[in-house]
Amino acid sequence: MSAMPIYLDNHATTPLDPRVLDAMIPFFKEQFGNAASRNHAFGWVAEEAVEKSRQQIASLIGATAKEIIFxxxxxxxxxxxxxxVAEMYAERGNHIITAATEHKAILDTCKRLEKNGIRVTYLPVQANGLVDLDMLREALTGKTILVSIMYANNEIGVVQPIGEIGKLCKERGILLHTDAVQAAGKIPVDVLADNIDLLSLSGHKLYGPKGVGALYVRRRSPRVQLTAQMDGGGHERGMRSGTLNVPGIVGLGAACEIARQEMPEESKRMAYLRDKLKDRLMAELDETFINGTMESRLPNNLNISFAYVEGESLLMGINDVAVSSGSACTSATLEPSYVLKALGAGDEIAHSSIRFGIGRFNTEQEVDYVAGKVISVVKKLRELSPLYEMVKEGIDLSKVEWTAH
Ligand SMILES: Cc1ncc(COP(=O)(O)O)c(C=O)c1O
Structure with a gap:
C-alpha cells in the first residue's frame, strides 16, 4: 500500500486530471494576459482560451457558449x-421552493433571503431521498419565482427527477435552478430537454481545478435575468464582475471536454466498481443498510449505514482509506447528517453511515482492498458492541426497558 490513504472521497473533491493540468500550465506562464485586454495579443489569446472553455462547458450540458457565466x-x-433571481424578479413574487437535502450553499442562501422577506418552502424528501412531485406541485403558488432542486445529492448520490420538475415549472412559468455539481460530467445533463433555466457547476468535482465554477443562465424562452451580486467592471454580461481566472477557466473547460467524451465508458466502470463494493459489503455484513434509492443514483456513489458501529470509529479503523461519515464535525459536537435525517433515518443510522465516492483514478484492486478492510473492521467493532450482541441473541431492542442510573 502507498503511504497515502486510498482516496474514495470523490464527492468532496476530485484529483486534477493530468491532461487538465497540461492545458492550464501555459496560462500561468507565457500566456498570462487579461481576457479583458482588448488592445493587444496577450489579451486576445486569453480571451480566445476563455471562449473555447465556454463552448466546452456548454457542450457538456446542452447549452450555448453565451449562456455560461464564470x-x-x-x-x-x-x-x-x-x-x-430573488432581486431581479421581486416584483413578480417573493416565494422560493427548495428541498431539505440541498447543499448548505443553497440552504444558507435561502435562509439569508428569508431575513429579507422572501418566503422559502423547504420540501421534505421521501424515504428514498427523492422529492415528491405532488408535494412540489402543491407548493407552487402565484408568488413562486424560483424552484431550486439539486440534480444529484452529494451525500447519497440520488438523482432527482429534474426533467419532470422542469416540465412542471415550465407549465407555470416558474424558473428552475439546479445545483448540478455532482451530476455534471458523471451522468448526461441537458438543460434544453430538462427545461433548466439556471445550473451550477464546479471545477473540482469533475477533475478540474478548485476555485472555479460556472453558472448556466438561459438566454432564450425565457431570457433569464439576474441582479449581479458583485459590483465592478461589468464582466460576464454584467452578471459577475472580476478579472477572469484564465488558467482555472481553461482547466474547467478541459475537464468538461474530457468528461463529455469519456462519460459513457467511465460511468459504466464506476457503476461496476461501486456495485462490486456494494455487493461484497452487503453479502458479508448483516444489519447493513443502503441510504437512498439505488434506482436513481450516480454511478460512483454508495452510502451505507453499518448498524451498531459508530461511523467515526469505523473511519479510525480504516485510516488507510479516505471516505466520509454521516457525522459532520461542527464545532465540538458530532452532528448527524441532516440529509440522512431528512430521509427519516434515526441518529444511530446517520452516525453509522459511510459515504464512498469512487473516482476516475480508482482501480479495482483498491476497491477490493477497501471492501475487505471495511468488512474486517466492522466485524471487529461489532464484537465490542453489547447492542449488536443482544440483537444476535434475538433480543428486540425496541422492547428493552433501559434504566438510567
Ligand atoms: C452539491 C454541491 N453543491 C455545491 C458545492 C460547493 O461547491 P464549491 O466547492 O465549488 O463552492 C458542493 C461541494 O462541496 C456540492 O457538493
Whole structure:
C-alpha cells in the first residue's frame, strides 16, 4: 500500500486530471494576459482560451457558449442564481421552493433571503431521498419565482427527477435552478430537454481545478435575468464582475471536454466498481443498510449505514482509506447528517453511515482492498458492541426497558 490513504472521497473533491493540468500550465506562464485586454495579443489569446472553455462547458450540458457565466465555484454560482433571481424578479413574487437535502450553499442562501422577506418552502424528501412531485406541485403558488432542486445529492448520490420538475415549472412559468455539481460530467445533463433555466457547476468535482465554477443562465424562452451580486467592471454580461481566472477557466473547460467524451465508458466502470463494493459489503455484513434509492443514483456513489458501529470509529479503523461519515464535525459536537435525517433515518443510522465516492483514478484492486478492510473492521467493532450482541441473541431492542442510573 502507498503511504497515502486510498482516496474514495470523490464527492468532496476530485484529483486534477493530468491532461487538465497540461492545458492550464501555459496560462500561468507565457500566456498570462487579461481576457479583458482588448488592445493587444496577450489579451486576445486569453480571451480566445476563455471562449473555447465556454463552448466546452456548454457542450457538456446542452447549452450555448453565451449562456455560461464564470464564477469562483458552485457556492458562488448558487448564491448568484438564487439571490440574483430573488432581486431581479421581486416584483413578480417573493416565494422560493427548495428541498431539505440541498447543499448548505443553497440552504444558507435561502435562509439569508428569508431575513429579507422572501418566503422559502423547504420540501421534505421521501424515504428514498427523492422529492415528491405532488408535494412540489402543491407548493407552487402565484408568488413562486424560483424552484431550486439539486440534480444529484452529494451525500447519497440520488438523482432527482429534474426533467419532470422542469416540465412542471415550465407549465407555470416558474424558473428552475439546479445545483448540478455532482451530476455534471458523471451522468448526461441537458438543460434544453430538462427545461433548466439556471445550473451550477464546479471545477473540482469533475477533475478540474478548485476555485472555479460556472453558472448556466438561459438566454432564450425565457431570457433569464439576474441582479449581479458583485459590483465592478461589468464582466460576464454584467452578471459577475472580476478579472477572469484564465488558467482555472481553461482547466474547467478541459475537464468538461474530457468528461463529455469519456462519460459513457467511465460511468459504466464506476457503476461496476461501486456495485462490486456494494455487493461484497452487503453479502458479508448483516444489519447493513443502503441510504437512498439505488434506482436513481450516480454511478460512483454508495452510502451505507453499518448498524451498531459508530461511523467515526469505523473511519479510525480504516485510516488507510479516505471516505466520509454521516457525522459532520461542527464545532465540538458530532452532528448527524441532516440529509440522512431528512430521509427519516434515526441518529444511530446517520452516525453509522459511510459515504464512498469512487473516482476516475480508482482501480479495482483498491476497491477490493477497501471492501475487505471495511468488512474486517466492522466485524471487529461489532464484537465490542453489547447492542449488536443482544440483537444476535434475538433480543428486540425496541422492547428493552433501559434504566438510567
Ligand atoms: C452539491 C454541491 N453543491 C455545491 C458545492 C460547493 O461547491 P464549491 O466547492 O465549488 O463552492 C458542493 C461541494 O462541496 C456540492 O457538493
Amino acid at each position: 464564477t469562483s465555484g458552485a457556492t458562488e454560482s448558487n448564491n448568484l442564481a438564487i439571490k440574483g
